[in-house]
Amino acid sequence: MSDAERWTPAEDLGGPAEPLLKVERLTKHFPVKSAGLFQRKRVARAVDGVSFTIAKGETLGVVGESGCGKSTTARLLMHLIEPDAGEVIFDGELVGETLGLRELRRRMQMVFQDSYASLNPRLTIVDSLTFAPVVHGVPAAQALALASELLEQVGLDPKVVLGRYPHELSGGQRQRVNIARALALKPRLVILDEAVSALDKSVEAQVLNLLVELKQRFDLTYMFISHDLNVVHYIADRAMVMYLGKIAELGPVEAIYAAPRHPYTRALLAARLSTDPQARTYAVALEGDPPNPIDPPSGCRFRTRCPLAAEVCAAQEPATVEVGPGHSVACHLYDPASGNREAQANV
Amino acid sequence: MSEPPMLEVSNLSVAFATSRGTIQAVNGVDFHLRRGETLCLLGESGSGKSVTLRALMRLLPEPLARVAGRVVLAGEDIYGLPERRVEDLRGKTVSMVFQEPMLAFDPVYAIGRQIAEVITRHEGVTRAQADARALELLEKVQIPSAKQRLSAYPHEMSGGMRQRAMIALALACNPAILLADEPTTALDATVQMQVLLLLRRLQAETGMAVMLVTHDIGVAAEMADRVAVMYAGRIVEQGTVAQVLKDPLHPYSQGLLASTVHAGWKGRRLEAIPGSPPDLIDPPPGCAFAPRCPRRFALCEKNSPQDTGLTEGRSARCLALEAQPS
Amino acid sequence: MESSVATTMTPQSLKAIRSPGYGSLFVRRLRADRVTLACLAILVVIALAAIFADHLALADPLKTSMVRRLKPIGTPGFWLGSDELGRDMLSRLVYGGRMSLLMGTWPVANAVIVGGALGIVAGYAGGWLNMAIMRTVDVFYAFPSVLLAVAISGALGSGLKNAIVALTVVFIPPLVRIAETAATQVRGLDYVEAARASGAGAATIIRVHLLPNVLGPIVVYASGLFSVSIILASGLSFLGLGVEPPQAEWGLMLNTLRQAIYVQPWVAILPGAMIFATSICFNMASDGLRAAMESRS
Numbered sequence: 001m002s003d004a005e006r007w008t009p010a011e012d013l014g015g016p017a018e019p020l021l022k023v024e025r026l027t028k029h030f031p032v033k034s035a036g037l038f039q040r041k042r043v044a045r046a047v048d049g050v051s052f053t054i055a056k057g058e059t060l061g062v063v064g065e066s067g068c069g070k071s072t073t074a075r076l077l078m079h080l081i082e083p084d085a086g087e088v089i090f091d092g093e094l095v096g097e098t099l100g101l102r103e104l105r106r107r108m109q110m111v112f113q114d115s116y117a118s119l120n121p122r123l124t125i126v127d128s129l130t131f132a133p134v135v136h137g138v139p140a141a142q143a144l145a146l147a148s149e150l151l152e153q154v155g156l157d158p159k160v161v162l163g164r165y166p167h168e169l170s171g172g173q174r175q176r177v178n179i180a181r182a183l184a185l186k187p188r189l190v191i192l193d194e195a196v197s198a199l200d201k202s203v204e205a206q207v208l209n210l211l212v213e214l215k216q217r218f219d220l221t222y223m224f225i226s227h228d229l230n231v232v233h234y235i236a237d238r239a240m241v242m243y244l245g246k247i248a249e250l251g252p253v254e255a256i257y258a259a260p261r262h263p264y265t266r267a268l269l270a271a272r273l274s275t276d277p278q279a280r281t282y283a284v285a286l287e288g289d290p291p292n293p294i295d296p297p298s299g300c301r302f303r304t305r306c307p308l309a310a311e312v313c314a315a316q317e318p319a320t321v322e323v324g325p326g327h328s329v330a331c332h333l334y335d336p337a338s339g340n341r342e343a344q345a346n347v
Numbered sequence: 348m349s350e351p352p353m354l355e356v357s358n359l360s361v362a363f364a365t366s367r368g369t370i371q372a373v374n375g376v377d378f379h380l381r382r383g384e385t386l387c388l389l390g391e392s393g394s395g396k397s398v399t400l401r402a403l404m405r406l407l408p409e410p411l412a413r414v415a416g417r418v419v420l421a422g423e424d425i426y427g428l429p430e431r432r433v434e435d436l437r438g439k440t441v442s443m444v445f446q447e448p449m450l451a452f453d454p455v456y457a458i459g460r461q462i463a464e465v466i467t468r469h470e471g472v473t474r475a476q477a478d479a480r481a482l483e484l485l486e487k488v489q490i491p492s493a494k495q496r497l498s499a500y501p502h503e504m505s506g507g508m509r510q511r512a513m514i515a516l517a518l519a520c521n522p523a524i525l526l527a528d529e530p531t532t533a534l535d536a537t538v539q540m541q542v543l544l545l546l547r548r549l550q551a552e553t554g555m556a557v558m559l560v561t562h563d564i565g566v567a568a569e570m571a572d573r574v575a576v577m578y579a580g581r582i583v584e585q586g587t588v589a590q591v592l593k594d595p596l597h598p599y600s601q602g603l604l605a606s607t608v609h610a611g612w613k614g615r616r617l618e619a620i621p622g623s624p625p626d627l628i629d630p631p632p633g634c635a636f637a638p639r640c641p642r643r644f645a646l647c648e649k650n651s652p653q654d655t656g657l658t659e660g661r662s663a664r665c666l667a668l669e670a671q672p673s
Numbered sequence: 674m675e676s677s678v679a680t681t682m683t684p685q686s687l688k689a690i691r692s693p694g695y696g697s698l699f700v701r702r703l704r705a706d707r708v709t710l711a712c713l714a715i716l717v718v719i720a721l722a723a724i725f726a727d728h729l730a731l732a733d734p735l736k737t738s739m740v741r742r743l744k745p746i747g748t749p750g751f752w753l754g755s756d757e758l759g760r761d762m763l764s765r766l767v768y769g770g771r772m773s774l775l776m777g778t779w780p781v782a783n784a785v786i787v788g789g790a791l792g793i794v795a796g797y798a799g800g801w802l803n804m805a806i807m808r809t810v811d812v813f814y815a816f817p818s819v820l821l822a823v824a825i826s827g828a829l830g831s832g833l834k835n836a837i838v839a840l841t842v843v844f845i846p847p848l849v850r851i852a853e854t855a856a857t858q859v860r861g862l863d864y865v866e867a868a869r870a871s872g873a874g875a876a877t878i879i880r881v882h883l884l885p886n887v888l889g890p891i892v893v894y895a896s897g898l899f900s901v902s903i904i905l906a907s908g909l910s911f912l913g914l915g916v917e918p919p920q921a922e923w924g925l926m927l928n929t930l931r932q933a934i935y936v937q938p939w940v941a942i943l944p945g946a947m948i949f950a951t952s953i954c955f956n957m958a959s960d961g962l963r964a965a966m967e968s969r970s
Contacts, residue, residue, distance in 0.1 A: 273565025
């Protein structure tokens with residue numbers, strides 16, 4: 001059977017109990033230009049031993065500030081960057097062994113932040129949309145029909161949009177095209193890397209509605225990366241908070257937002273701007289700037305800004321500890337084995 | 348309230364001539380700003396808010412930009428003055444903070460030197476005195492290790508620190524008015540809060556008037572005394588921050604607030620404003636928001652609504668409001 | 674399965690709705706640029722005259738006549754005068770144009786293909802392949818182009834073919850650089866990442882995404898090289914490398930007419946004037962091309 005005849009999403013191999021994506025100890029260190037010939041080789045520890053799972057049909061929200069490694073993680077999952085270490089298991093199949101890269105691309109797709117840079121300015125929308133299916137063997141006429149259908153599904157009129165160039169569309173329209181493009185290969189997992197961040201607020205709401213609708217219609221699973229905590233709260237089922245290449249906290253979104261455990265998560269949630277002019281914020285949640293992934297602090301990477309930092313935090317990296325059903329934190333405060341005096345009280 | 352406003356703008360319009368036609372970026376905007384007050388221009392991309400801000404300091408490229416109307420800043424009619432005099436005002440009486448901190452700094456000079464340069468340009472003090480002032484300013488904006496940072500280059504500093512340095516640069520000569528164009532949009536969440544609180548504190552200390560342009564309702568809620576909502580080059584609603592954010596009158600303001608994503612919506616469809624902002628070339632007659640307005644009626648496409656002054660400082664441009672007895 | 678499509682697009686209906694592409698935008702902008710059009714027109718005239726020289730009623734460019742040496746401009750039968758061996762200048766200028774234009778354009782064309790390919794591969798591949806290609810190119814950069822051309826030409830010997838090879842080698846390094854820079858920049862853009870993410874192979878990505886976006890800067894730079902090439906080629910001929918007498922070629926003519934500058938200055942500078950005019954036209958046209966390609970709407 002040719003690819004074209006098989007143009008449906010990949011089968012569900014593992015069943016509902018198997019997570020769609022299982023990531024284990026994913027690591028990427030970028031070499032940094034050293035100052036001199038004999039200086040120690042420095043690396044930016046962009047992603048350092050990150051492990052998590054995404055269940056079928058859920059939306060995992062990923063939050064964190066610049067330098068936390070969320071975008072790098074996305075690119076590692078898509079194999080746009082080669083990981084230094086770690087395993088990625090898609091629906092029970094190990095990527096790189098049982099599952100080849102080309103097949104992986106059909107199952108996992110990505111929508112980028114910059115709607116304009118995501119489209120080749122020299123190609124018409126139809127050419128951009130049909131590129132991927134054609135590469136995978138779909139005949140041109142069928143690809144064209146597919147492109148029309150996709151545009152309709154994202155709320156655009158194919159008769160108007162197919163023949164246009166990217167610069168002739170608005171930001172919101174372009175992002176819809178990008179979403180259509182991601183769906184052209186009928187993936188099961190879609191990674192949205194700040195996909196709505198660059199849009200106007202009114203357009204953002206439209207696109208979020210669209211994403212929710214598409215998820216239901218096509219039985220998709222989302223990894224939603226964003227710096228906007230409110231959007232993540234709205235759209236995600238589970239949330240993952242990253243800091244300097246490591247996961248600080250991971251769990252059901254309501255649990256995290258209602259009772260955040262990790263001091264960084266608390267700071268992040270407290271740093272949200274109030275929308276009530278009569279209830280303004282008067283205290284800073286966190287001092288200082290997000291540090292550099294080159295030479296991160298020893299032990300717990302957050303300790304330099306953490307109001308609750310103790311001695312053990314500089315000495316040892318915190319282990320990931322379960323604090324509730326499906327809710328884990330990487331902080332000495334919750335790990336009785338860490339020797340942190342407070343830990344006992346928090347268990 | 349007896350003091351005249353620091354900034355008074357009447358019927359400001361800005362048009363850009365392009366090969367495709369004339370873009371009416373700003374279409375008759377009125378507002379004023381008093382000492383110690385913070386006015387927020389709230390709007391999305393294409394609303395004309397950034398163009399308005401730049402028009403206040405006469406930063407738009409003439410003759411490409413055709414500016415009409417009156418801008419009276421600290422008692423001076425900006426567009427009636429010779430360029431030289433406007434240069435005197437820039438930096439001294441009115442200064443600006445940009446979205447991208449890198450824009451304001453020359454990458455090949457240390458920031459301490461650039462700040463000192465502004466001071467010597469406007470106040471004619473010696474280099475040593477200017478350097479001392481620069482150090483004071485860096486400490487005022489809470490840059491740690493300020494003394495070492497004086498000789499730092501812009502690219503050596505983090506985003507948050509650069510933004511603080513830019514604020515220091517803007518405040519170097521104690522301006523009476525500070526204009527800020529999306530000053531925290533490019534910053535991380537935790538840093539954003541720091542910078543906003545800093546701005547609030549500095550304003551309380553110096554008593555300067557602040558005009559803030561943003562698309563973020565949170566920024567308006569945290570910082571503004573008054574808010575003016577802009578759409579397609581016009582101010583569609585104006586009032587105190589509590590009035591506009593809690594009880595918006597214009598359908599666009601209402602739509603904007605309703606479509607702001609927050610947890611309360613979880614599980615439900617967001618109320619999005621349909622469609623997209625209009626093309627500003629040859630604006631059609633009638634209300635610019637009519638095609639997207641849930642409350643439009645036949646007259647809206649023909650008549651352009653006027654600014655209905657409802658109470659002191661509170662107004663909205665909507666035919667539906669004009670019809671009502673106030 | 675798939676939901677029913679309310680409207681179906683056929684390739685025909687697609688054609689009907691296509692927006693005017695960059696091609697037509699470029700042409701439209703070019704049409705508005707009078708100066709560039711004039712320069713292009715002049716170049717076309719020179720080129721056509723050179724190509725169809727045989728069909729024009731010209732005197733034999735190789736026919737000498739010691740009696741009619743160094744006649745001034747305007748002499749009946751020798752409208753642009755005659756050279757030091759009595760040959761008709763007009764005819765020699767036109768036939769010489771053939772050689773000069775050939776030596777001006779062919780090396781550049783070759784260099785675009787070779788240099789462009791190397792640069793795109795270096796830019797797309799990155800890593801050690803990039804380093805290998807670019808450092809090799811850097812070695813050639815150490816030499817000034819004239820010196821390099823003379824050295825290679827001298828080593829290979831005189832003659833048209835060797836001169837073209839020498840000039841091609843001289844132009845490859847800058848084109849590799851331009852191509853590599855453009856390719857590296859485009860490769861970092863999101864749409865190329867998206868193409869990689871969709872499983873396309875390197876060759877497809879280079880063909881569909883890289884090439885159209887990289888060709889622009891390459892072509893603009895190459896069009897500026899034409900004038901340099903003509904001057905270098907004339908220089909080589911002047912020095913005795915390149916075209917050999919009695920062939921007509923502007924640079925060679927300049928050399929042989931050197932003595933005549935005291936006798937018939939206006940005739941002696943004619944080949945130089947042609948080189949000058951052609952180079953200027955190429956330069957202006959290249960500027961105009963760049964301007965037309967640059968801005969998007």
